[in-house]
Amino acid sequence: MSNPDRRQAALDYHAKPRPGKLGIAITKPFTTPSELALAYSPGVAEPVIEIEKNPDDAFKYTSKGNLVAVITNGTAVLGLGRTGALASKPVMEGKAVLFKKFANVDVFDIEVDAPDADDFIETVKRIAPTFGGINLEDIAAPDCFYVEQALSDALDIPVFHDDQHGTAIIICAGLLNALSYQGKTLEQARIVCVGAGAAGIASMNLLQALGADANNIIMCDSKGVVHSGRTDLNAQKQAFAVDTDLRTLEDAMSGADVFIGVSGPGLVSQAMVQSMAPKPVVFALANPTPEILPEEAHAVRDDLIMATGRSDYPNQVNNVLCFPFLFRGALDVRSRSINHAMQIAAVHAIADLARQPVPEVVKDAYDAPELSFGPEYILPTPLDPRLSDFVSPAVAAAAVDSGAARSEYPAHYPKR
Known part of the structure; x- marks a missing residue:
């Protein structure tokens, strides 16, 4: 396959028949009025009450324990350099696919428009309660060392710069x-x-x-x-x-x-x-x-x-x-x-x-x-x-x- 053909094949793969490489699946029955009442109001209040009393119960009642953030600020994407956050999204989606395919780990890919390291750190800290782990990706050196250390010190979940x-x-x-x-x-x-x-x-x-x-x-x-x-x-x-x-x-x-x-x-x-x-x-x-x-x-x-x-x-x-x-x-x-x-x-x-x-x-x-x-x-x-x-x-x-x-x-x- 020639380079132009390979390039077009890659673009078609990402665009058709549905843009992107990821979707979200529902993991519980959701077909009857009673199931709706369990999934949302009023039933959803019960795990909220339990998690408020014991934060570790988030692992018991939510997807937190199998959910990783693949997160970047787009400052060192592949060998392409500082592409910016939005252009990094295909790579983050690709990383998410690998997590799911090989180890059945769910992922939200998150692209943060924050080239400043401290701004990026603050964003990740604020959204961290959602996740069981943080996979940092494509962050330029030397900021990557500072970012990982600061987040590891601040959070009680794994932080890993792959x-x-x-x-x-x-x-x-x-x-x-x-x-x-x-x-x-x-x-x-x-x-x-x-x-x-x-x-x-x-x-x-x-x-x-x-x-x-x-x-x-x-x-x-x-x-x-x-x-x-x-x-x-x-x-x-x-x-x-x-x-x-x-x-x-x-x-x-x-x-x-x-x-x-x-x-x-x-x-x-x-x-x-x-x-x-x-x-x-x-x-x-x-x-x-x-x-x-x-x-x-x-x-x-x-x-x-x-x-x-x-x-x-x-x-x-x-x-x-x-x-x-x-x-x-x-x-x-x-x-x-x-x-x-x-x-x-x-x-x-x-x-x-x-x-x-x-x-x-x-x-x-x-x-x-x-x-x-x-x-x-x-x-x-x-x-x-x-x-x-x-x-x-x-x-x-x-x-x-x-x-x-x-x-x-x-x-x-x-x-x-």
């Missing part, structure tokens, strides 16, 4: 498996990350929580290595400033075990890949054009494990492996947050799933009869039906064990 932590969870799961296959450890790996925005910083923070040595991490931004001599660093970058003579990405990649790119197209040359340590791992995740194409990297290294953000190459780093099932687990125990323990549990669950025998239904879906753990399969595929069985229970257990949960580990989950 562009940060969802990406980080999948990167970490894939990297644990890739390093293991290459015979290396996270604790000893020399890691280079290009892209010091939301995804890069969250990924490096989570890798450290998993055991990576901060002294072995080199962060690069558009001006080169983030080092202690620079005076132009924000607080998030400053945390990764190291005392080093390295100044360029090319310098940093020499002898590195791992490259993680969450930046832009074509930033890595074949010579840079050649200069890496034996058995390197390259995650070139810029979309749609990665920092280096897999065929270019494989042409100069036959001992390489490679991942991208694209579905037409092996080892796609795709957030849909995480966020629906992460929220499912959090909602099922009425968690107050999505904390580090829950994120780490998700990392290990996703990594473990990739090591299991792949069912025929997945092989058939991807026309890959030989699909198994190895250099071209370090992460599960998005259509693997077992993700909910692995990730959601692990997250729910971590929420209970860490004290974030309001309720017990669900009886319908696998026994712990």
